[in-house]
Amino acid sequence: MSSLRARVSPVLNWVWTHTSAAVALVLIVVALLVGYNIGSPNTTVDSKSDHSELAGSEESGPQMYTCSMHPSVRLTDPNAKCPICFMDLIPVKDSASGDGAEIQLVLSESAMSMSQIETTEVGRFFPSTENRLFGKLVYDETSVARISAYFPGRIERLFVNYIGVNVQEGDHLAELYSPDLLASFEELVQAKKSAENASGGSSFLRETANQTLQASRDKLRLFGLTAEQIEQVERGDFDSDELTVYSPIGGVVTHLAAREGDYLDTGDPIATVSDLSRLWLDLEAYESQLSMLRWGLPVTFTVEAHPGEIFEGQVSFIEPIVDEQTRTAAVRVAVDNSELRLKPGMFATAMVRAKVAADGAVLSDELAGKWVSPMHPTIVKDEPGNCDVCGMDLVTAESLGAVGDSSKAEMPMVIPRSAVLFTGTRSVVYVQVPDKEQPTYEGRIVDLGLRAGEFYTVRSGLKVGDQIVVNGAFRIDSAMQISAKPSMMMPSGGGGGGGHNHGGSPSSMGSMEMKDSVPGGFVEDLDSVYTAYLDAQERLADDDLSGYLDAAMQLDRSVESVRVVGLVGESLGTWRRVASKLSQESPATTMDAARLNFERMSEAIMELQDRFGNAADETIYTAYCPMAFDFKGAKWIQRGQEINNPYFGSEMLRCGDIEKSHEPLGSQDHDSMDMNIDPDMEMDMPDAAEHEGHNHD
Secondary structure: OHHHHHHHHHHHHHHHHHHHHHHHHHHHHHHHHHHHHHHOOOOOHHHHHHHHHHHHHHHHOOOOEEOOOOOOOOEOOOOOEOOOOOOEOEEOOOOOOOOOHHHEEEOOHHHHHHOOOEEEEOEEOOOEEEEEEEEEEEEOHHHEEEEEOOOOEEEEEEOOOOOOOEEOOOOEEEEEEOHHHHHHHHHHHHHHHHHHHHHHOOHHHHHHHHHHHHHHHHHHHHOOOOHHHHHHHHHOOOOOOEEEEEOOOOEEEEEEOOOOOOEEOOOOEEEEEEOOOEEEEEEEEEHHHHOOOOOOOEEEEEEOOOOOOOEEEEEEEEOOOOOOOOOEEEEEEEEEOOOOOOOOOOEEEEEEEEEEOOOOOEEOOOOOOOEEOOOOOOOEEOOOOEOOOOOOEOEEOHHHOOOOOHHHOOOOEEEEHHHOEEOOOOEEEEEEOOOOOOOEEEEEEOEEEEEEOOEEEEEEOOOOOOEEEEEOHHHHHHHHHHOOOOOOOOOOOOOOOOOOOOOOOHHHHHHHHOOOEEEHHHHHHHHHHHHHHHHHHHHHHOOOHHHHHHHHHHHHHHHHOOOOOOOOHHHHHHHHHHHHHHOOOOOOOOHHHHHHHHHHHHHHHHHHHHHHOOOOOOOEEEEEEOOHHHHOOEEEEEEOOOOOOOOOHHHOOOOOEEEEEEOOHHHOOHHHOOOEEEOOOOOOHHHHHHHOOOOOO
């Protein structure tokens, strides 16, 4: 047995030695196969699903994340923070699907209600423009008589010896003594006798005597004598050595140039008489307003002397030349003052309204069927006749182009002003897409015509019947930005998060790319805003309410014309906040109200200066008066270092102190500024930063 075990043992040892290696190899192969089957993707349904997801990922691109406060931020890192406000980012999601979803926004009924979205239908009608103008009442120059001396003499008696005397036509004004006049009397008497004596002589003598007599009469007529007075002299009944001067018109003595006892030469003025039953209202219109003004348009105006009462007139003249200094043209309004309630020199606030057609033509039919003097357009009559001033034949108003025929004019397409979002070079309107289950909106770039009051005319981009958003358009636009869709500020959609990797982490790259960029055009446009504000400040310091109102109107126009394309983030928010404070809801009618409005205006300008600086040609200064508004104190910005207090004017013009100076941007070190100024108005933030020399590594 032992011998058998001895013989079998080597065989078993050989078999175990060689089979164990094979078993181990088999176990290793089985383990590899099992592991491969467990870890490998499903080759049927699962593989197709994964392939579909991958394809979808490649088509839509990486998931982007944005900031709810700064929708221009676009990053791929979900754990990153907003580089502007450090808030958590939220995923960018499409709000719609299907055709046009990339340019449309879908809102639920509750979201639309919370956003207070309101729409209205685009229509056609003749909108009315409203142009507010300022000016003052003056004399009607065609109703003014200036009485002067027709011959040398001395004023023996002056009956109108103070300004304001009421006179009627034919009332005596003064008595003059003149040796030359007495000599002319004697010449007429002798010429009369010579003509009578020559009646029996030759025809030559009779003709010569009659010519001498007529020349003597004409001489006295040119001296201002009436036909009755000349007859008295010829008869010898005029025994006075003085001549009475009479008023040629009725009115009020508005100027005295001489006193009793004065010696006058021929042509020296004595007095001025003005008929105040007709006045002129002289207004100043800016270039932008001239296209909306037309001869014959009705004008309503108010004066402080009669609060709450509205007076009426009619445009009778528009100056054909624009003043090179003020950039305005004079507009004259003919005013009926038969009740004598208005007085020359009164300041007035006027409103001119006119209907406009699609081509911008002003429609006016107030003078239809009227007859007008071509030289003196204030003379308007219902029937043909002659001009009361110059005697010319009256002509129809239609022949002078003073009547616009609305029956032949095209009605413009009109939308409310509140529907339009401006980006400087583009105008965007949000339109509700019809036939959708949920409220759906898309943006449209429109070509606007002129502004008519609270409306704009539209040349293209819309059609009649479109439902446009008139309230809540900014909310829709913000949602479009967050969704990376085309919007007012980002017409191509998306944001600055993808591309242009400068070697940093995604978070730091986003911080570099989304630093606010301030377009050069925006900074340049601010110059006119500062100029208008500084003009308003100086007018208040001069106690000039009319000048302040003009400057405030110019400030409104400057704010509206500022180009904001390319302005994003906090810079855009700052500008919108400042612009709302600078806009005047209604013009002030008193100095106190003007100064109260100016304080709000100054707060906005100082915020504008702190955020963006100024591109003016000179250093400007912030000043402070502790006594303004019952010692509450108030600040303002002014030119020059000498205090020019707008809150007190001449009462305490030098009250206050200079707190700080603000140098123009051109004199500052741009590398030390908190913003990038992009002179080319580019939307690519990294390029804008590169222009400034920032290091992106």
